[in-house]
Structures are given as structure tokens and as C-alpha cells.
Amino acid sequence: MQKNIIKILSILAVFAGTIYAQKFNDIEEIGMNYYGNITAPDFPKDLQWLNTEKPYSISDFKGKLVLLDFWTYCCINCIHIMPDLKKLEEKYKNELVVIGVHSAKFLTERGTENIRQAILRYEIEHPVVNDKDFEVWESYTAGAWPTLVLIDPKGKVIGMTTGEGVYDTFDPVISDAVAQYERDGLSLNREPLTVNWV
Numbered sequence: 252m253q254k255n256i257i258k259i260l261s262i263l264a265v266f267a268g269t270i271y272a273q274k275f276n277d278i279e280e281i282g283m284n285y286y287g288n289i290t291a292p293d294f295p296k297d298l299q300w301l302n303t304e305k306p307y308s309i310s311d312f313k314g315k316l317v318l319l320d321f322w323t324y325c326c327i328n329c330i331h332i333m334p335d336l337k338k339l340e341e342k343y344k345n346e347l348v349v350i351g352v353h354s355a356k357f358l359t360e361r362g363t364e365n366i367r368q369a370i371l372r373y374e375i376e377h378p379v380v381n382d383k384d385f386e387v388w389e390s391y392t393a394g395a396w397p398t399l400v401l402i403d404p405k406g407k408v409i410g411m412t413t414g415e416g417v418y419d420t421f422d423p424v425i426s427d428a429v430a431q432y433e434r435d436g437l438s439l440n441r442e443p444l445t446v447n448w449v
Contacts, residue, residue: 284409285403285409285424285427285428285431285432286403286405286407286409287402287403287405287407287408287409287410288407288408289407289408290406290407290408291309291317291400291402291406291407291408292309292387292390292391293308293309293310294306294307294308294309294380294387295386295387298380298381298382298386298387299363299380299381300378300379300380300381301363301366301367301370301378301379301380301381302370302375302376302377302378302379302446303378303446306380307350307378307380309402309406310406312348312402312404312406312440312444313404313405313406313440314404314438314439314440315346315347315348315404315439315440315444316343316346316347316348316401316402316403316404316425316428316429317347317348317349317350317401317402318336318339318347318348318349318350318399318400318401318402318421319350319352319387319391319399319400319401319402320332320336320349320350320351320352320397320399321352321354321382321387321388321391321393321396321397321398321399321400322351322352322353322354322396322397323353323354323355323356323357323360323396324353324360324365324366324369324373325356325357325360326356326396326397328396328397328414328415329396329397330373331415332397332415332417333373333375334418335415335416335417335418335421336349336377336417337376338418338422339417339418339421339422339425340376340377342422343425343429344443345441345442345443346425346429346439346441347425348377348444349377350377350378350379350380351370351375351377351378351379351380352379352380352382352387352388353366353379353380353381353382353383354382354383354385354387354388354393354396355382355383356396361381361383363381366379366381376446377444377446378444378446391408391411393411394413395413395414397413397414397415397417398411398412398413399411399412399413399417399421401421401424401425403428404432404437404439404440405437409424409428
């Protein structure tokens with residue numbers, strides 16, 4: 252695996268029902284397990300969704316890798332990673348689903364129409380959920396914008412990271428994960444997710 256994974260995904264552990272991240276300096280020393288142990292918390296049912304005709308649950312993505320992107324539209328670091336997310340979505344369009352979790356930093360960012368305009372402005376093509384009350388943020392213990400969480404095809408959390416450099420971090424991980432699932436005979440859902448533009 253490439254050395255640029257040094258900044259990488261945190262391996263998660265559960266304590267008293269809350270997800271905590273333990274950082275590792277070099278994934279090559281510990282090895283990487285592409286199967287998670289922690290069930291990914293689901294989306295609350297009353298949240299508003301954009302770029303899709305229906306709300307989703309984690310179970311809707313069984314057989315796919317899911318990358319949650321916790322962002323807010325006034326965050327420059329969140330804007331910087333958008334091209335990386337697009338590259339990942341294109342490269343792994345049959346294996347990966349990106350879900351934007353918009354967790355507003357400021358009150359004006361909480362409005363669904365403001366988020367819709369940001370989605371149009373930044374040409375975001377994946378589903379986005381308005382996490383205006385930080386329910387999803389708190390369930391995943393996100394602590395910064397952007398935070399990214401990778402979930403395996405069985406709905407278990409593999410790991411998380413924060414900050415920029417998303418493509419270089421996730422490309423080798425997703426590639427190796429898909430290869431491992433194929434070796435293990437795990438049935439992947441390779442049907443691309445169809446979403447509707449806002």
C-alpha cells in the first residue's frame with residue numbers, strides 16, 4: 252500500500268455506545284482490515300434530503316462502499332475536497348456511494364433552500380442530507396469540517412478521517428477493499444446509484 256496513507260483512516264472502537272477514533276501512524280505496520288466491526292448509525296427518519304426523491308437508510312446501500320462527507324457550504328476545506336470526491340465517484344461509480352451530510356456551522360446554513368443553492372453552485376451530484384440539528388454528526392462523533400467516514404458493504408464502519416487530501420487517502424483504500432471483497436467472495440452491488448439533480 253502507498254505511504255501516503257500515513258495520515259489516514261482511523262480505526263474505530265466502541266465505548267458506551269459512542270464511536271471513538273484511535274489514530275495509527277502507519278497503516279502498513281498494523282495492516283488494514285476492510286471489514287468494519289461497528290454498525291453504522293442510521294439516518295434519522297425526519298431529515299430533509301436533496302438530489303434524491305426519497306430519504307435513504309444505510310441498509311439501502313447493502314453491497315456498496317459508502318463514503319459519508321460531513322460538510323458545510325461555507326467551509327473552504329469542504330469546498331477544496333469536492334474535486335477529490337468527484338474523482339472517487341467517477342472511478343468507483345459501480346462500487347461506491349458518496350452521501351453528503353450537511354452539518355451547518357452557522358444558522359444561515361441550516362436552511363434547505365440555501366443548501367440546495369450550494370449544491371447547484373458546486374455541481375454536487377450525490378445525495379445530500381440536511382443534518383441541521385447535528386444528529387448524524389453526533390452519532391458518528393464528527394469533530395471537524397470536513398470529516399469523512401467509510402462504511403463497508405455490510406453497513407459497518409471501517410474508519411474515518413478529517414481534512415483535505417481525500418483522493419490520495421481513499422483511492423488505495425477503496426481499491427484494496429474491493430479487491431479483498433472479491434477475493435473473499437463478498438457479493439458487491441455494482442448497480443450505479445441513480446439520483447436526480449436538484
